[in-house]
Amino acid sequence: MQEFLEFLTGEIEKLHQARTFKVEVALEGPQDHRVKVNGRDVVMLTSNNYLGLANDPRVRQAAIRAIEEWGVGMGSVRFICGTQVLHKQLEATLSGFYETDDTILYSSCWSANEACLTTLTGSEDAIVSDELNHASIIDGVRLAKARRYVYKHNDLPDLEAKLKQARSEGARFILSVTDGVFSMEGELAPLPEIIGACERHGAVLIVDDSHATGLLGSRGRGTAEELGVWGKVPVHTGTLGKAMGSAMGGYVTGPKAVIETLRQRSRPYLFSNSLAPAVAGAAMEAFRIVMQDPSRTQTVQANARYFRDRMGSAGFRIPHGMHPIVPVIVGDTALAMAMGKDLLERGVYVSGFGYPVVPQGHARLRAQISAAHTREDLDRAVSAFVAVAQKHGVLEG
Ligand SMILES: Cc1ncc(COP(=O)(O)O)c(C=O)c1O
Missing domain, CATH: 3.40.640.10 (Type I PLP-dependent aspartate aminotransferase-like (Major domain))
Known part of the structure; x- marks a missing residue:
């Protein structure tokens, strides 16, 4: 048993060293367009709650x-x-x-x-x-x-x-x-x-x-x-x-x-x-x-268009498309993780994904838009993305 546990501990240590150890963020309330994290109000930009029905x-x-x-x-x-x-x-x-x-x-x-x-x-x-x-x-x-x-x-x-x-x-x-x-x-x-x-x-x-x-x-x-x-x-x-x-x-x-x-x-x-x-x-x-009532379907599609347009105009690399999943490609895995952390500190929760989940050099922050997001939520998210990207040299200041 001891040997087995030592082996597992070593494997977990490798995840830490590779900076791929996953940390769960505990929400202090229901899933929604805004959530509570460490007592703070945060825009949720990383949930599959596309129609905002999780807390309807x-x-x-x-x-x-x-x-x-x-x-x-x-x-x-x-x-x-x-x-x-x-x-x-x-x-x-x-x-x-x-x-x-x-x-x-x-x-x-x-x-x-x-x-x-x-x-x-x-x-x-x-x-x-x-x-x-x-x-x-x-x-x-x-x-x-x-x-x-x-x-x-x-x-x-x-x-x-x-x-x-x-x-x-x-x-x-x-x-x-x-x-x-x-x-x-x-x-x-x-x-x-x-x-x-x-x-x-x-x-x-x-x-x-x-x-x-x-x-x-x-x-x-x-x-x-x-x-x-x-x-x-x-x-x-x-x-x-x-x-x-x-x-x-x-x-x-x-x-x-x-x-x-x-x-x-x-x-x-x-x-x-x-x-x-x-x-x-x-x-x-x-x-x-x-x-x-198809209005939520229409709203999530309109919100996705709005966010994609605003992020594109701000200078981010967004693959062409229409889906509410909006990948923001930054290239390096460690950079994607660091930006995700900084975005959370600025009140926007968005997950970073790197190799091996996506190909080497294509690390990204994956934003997911919901019908529940207000334009204010989306504007706040875009501003936070711009500030964090400038800090990390992803966008010119
Ligand atoms: C394409 C696809 N299929 C299946 C699943 C699994 O769905 P469930 O959470 O209901 O098991 C997911 C969830 O991540 C998914 O993205």
């Missing part, structure tokens, strides 16, 4: 009502005694939102991705996956028995080549999987072209729209709606832990046979507890709000 009074009340009506938890998995009418209602709400046959809930989108990839394929099949897909997809692909083909990020000729290769190497079925939005860049997958490639090669497309549901497209339906291919993605996975109430939970939505297979066979569904009623109630209210 209607969503909070829905969670409280769900506890009062349905209790705190089920103490079981869904197929034993863990399904309430509430869970069925939320699944029906999601199927209505996506206009699909059926939906299955998971305790996270991590589990949903793992479930999809491991349950829907066997050793005779192939999975074709973008190299920058989310870690849950990468792990799901690793766990699956299917043959793996990883294509270069958003590279359509390489996708086409990998689909062809999978077919020529005898795959029975091919699943192709991509993030709808890649979270380090706020970059959209070219879904119209990916759908075309999948159709040409008879592959089934799965899109993880965790960073798009509720915030992209005219009605918040996500990347497919934003890119004009609504209804053409057969299977979506998504999270309830970002725009849609920000609590937790995930889902897969699509054709009946897919969802039924997952309900019968997927291990994260069969062997893990049901979604807590408060979480299901909150998510249902979040979907109700977005479906009845």
Whole structure:
């Protein structure tokens, strides 16, 4: 035991030396456009609370009502005694939102991705996956028995080549999987072209729209709606832990046979507890709000445009795009970390990411904009960015 603990301590020390040891900032209240840190009022610029629903009074009340009506938890998995009418209602709400046959809930989108990839394929099949897909997809692909083909990020000729290769190497079925939005860049997958490639090669497309549901497209339906291919993605996975109430939970939505297979066979569904009623109630209210009133979707898009324009005019390197994830590239990892610390001291909480999360030389501060941000929040953030960048020589003074 002693030797084991000494080994772990040494590994942790290496993280400190490499300055990649992660420190958690404890918020002294709810997640919102402003949060309390060390007693101070701070603009939150690093949360996936894109629609500002995490602390919305209607969503909070829905969670409280769900506890009062349905209790705190089920103490079981869904197929034993863990399904309430509430869970069925939320699944029906999601199927209505996506206009699909059926939906299955998971305790996270991590589990949903793992479930999809491991349950829907066997050793005779192939999975074709973008190299920058989310870690849950990468792990799901690793766990699956299917043959793996990883294509270069958003590279359509390489996708086409990998689909062809999978077919020529005898795959029975091919699943192709991509993030709808890649979270380090706020970059959209070219879904119209990916759908075309999948159709040409008879592959089934799965899109993880965790960073798009509720915030992209005219009605918040996500990347497919934003890119004009609504209804053409057969299977979506998504999270309830970002725009849609920000609590937790995930889902897969699509054709009946897919969802039924997952309900019968997927291990994260069969062997893990049901979604807590408060979480299901909150998510249902979040979907109700977005479906009845697209104004939050429009506001987060307008806020993202405003922040991107202002940061660009101030001279920052912002990759072209429209998503509320706004990466501010500064290059060096230590510099990104130091700037993040200084920004927090100036009342703006934004996370720095460096190598190996992003390629060497592309370290960045990743700002995330919410519908809850006021113009004053965004102006304060831009001013803090300018002051900190001048201090570190990133911008001319
Ligand atoms: C693209 C993507 N998929 C899946 C997940 C995991 O979602 P959850 O927190 O619901 O497990 C995330 C969260 O970071 C994500 O960004």
